[in-house]
Amino acid sequence: MSGKIIAYANQKGGVGKTTSAVNIGAYVAEAGKKVLLVDFDPQGNLSSSVGADKERSGAYDVLMGTSPLDETVQETTVRNLFVVPSNIDLTGANVELIEEKDREFFLRNAFAASKLEFDYIFIDCPPSLGLLTLNGLTAASHVFIPLQCEYFALEGLSLLLQSIRRVQKSLNPKLGIGGIFFTMYDSRTKLANEVVQEVAGYFKEKVFKTIIPRNVRLSEAPSHGVPINQYDTSCIGAKSYQKLAQEVIHRV
Numbered sequence: 001m002s003g004k005i006i007a008y009a010n011q012k013g014g015v016g017k018t019t020s021a022v023n024i025g026a027y028v029a030e031a032g033k034k035v036l037l038v039d040f041d042p043q044g045n046l047s048s049s050v051g052a053d054k055e056r057s058g059a060y061d062v063l064m065g066t067s068p069l070d071e072t073v074q075e076t077t078v079r080n081l082f083v084v085p086s087n088i089d090l091t092g093a094n095v096e097l098i099e100e101k102d103r104e105f106f107l108r109n110a111f112a113a114s115k116l117e118f119d120y121i122f123i124d125c126p127p128s129l130g131l132l133t134l135n136g137l138t139a140a141s142h143v144f145i146p147l148q149c150e151y152f153a154l155e156g157l158s159l160l161l162q163s164i165r166r167v168q169k170s171l172n173p174k175l176g177i178g179g180i181f182f183t184m185y186d187s188r189t190k191l192a193n194e195v196v197q198e199v200a201g202y203f204k205e206k207v208f209k210t211i212i213p214r215n216v217r218l219s220e221a222p223s224h225g226v227p228i229n230q231y232d233t234s235c236i237g238a239k240s241y242q243k244l245a246q247e248v249i250h251r252v
């Protein structure tokens with residue numbers, strides 16, 4: 001498989017990993033790039049968000065080698081945007097892989113065996129630092145870290161960075177931090193501003209300029225099975241993800 005492989009990771013749930021993978025993916029695709037979304041969370045939220053058929057073979061089969069990746073890829077309603085779905089079966093992979101040799105390399109090997117060509121492959125990691133996320137980080141060349149603008153975001157961040165460093169050392173030396181971005185920003189709260197200032201001061205150019213605000217339209221779109229660019233193109237959430245997608249194309 002060709003393409004830049006980017007893992008969206010943060011062991012905290014509800015920080016905007018899935019929403020960002022879907023909507024950045026949709027706008028990068030709209031810009032003419034071919035994008036594959038890999039749902040790597042047993043909750044399958046990403047699959048639902050793009051209207052994928054979760055009953056067909058997906059990430060679990062790819063990991064276990066029961067379906068070649070190329071046969072699991074589904075089209076979406078957005079041109080140039082494709083998805084490998086997942087469902088609750090993927091929970092089993094955590095357990096089944098634990099006994100395997102080189103258990104962190106299964107996703108990378110599945111990508112290596114694929115003949116498909118994309119410009120970008122986005123892996124939507126689950127909210128943990130377990131074997132699935134390790135497979136995602138081992139397969140990727142870049143990791144994107146969405147942060148919710150709240151105090152505890154920073155607490156979790158150091159643990160995530162430790163894991164990334166460990167992966168860089170032992171599993172995947174070519175992994176780099178592709179960027180950090182803020183989601184669900186509420187400009188009215190002082191704390192949100194402080195968190196942004198602190199993270200930006202520390203991580204400098206790693207932080208994307210575009211900040212994703214809290215916007216109810218972004219949370220409504222998934223129930224219609226389409227990304228924001230096919231639900232409400234004029235809302236602030238859509239405009240923000242479009243801008244962030246441009247930054248992503250420019251940077252990676």
Ligand code: ADP
Nearest residue numbers: 013014015016017018019184213214215218219
């Ligand atoms: P994660 O994948 O990190 O668990 P999600 O992307 O699923 O996080 O987001 C968690 C919840 O917050 C979802 O219900 C999603 O629709 C909602 N959400 C995400 N981003 C925003 C936003 N910018 N504004 C409002 N709601 C959002």
Ligand code: MG
Nearest residue numbers: 017018041045
């Ligand atoms: Mg998610």
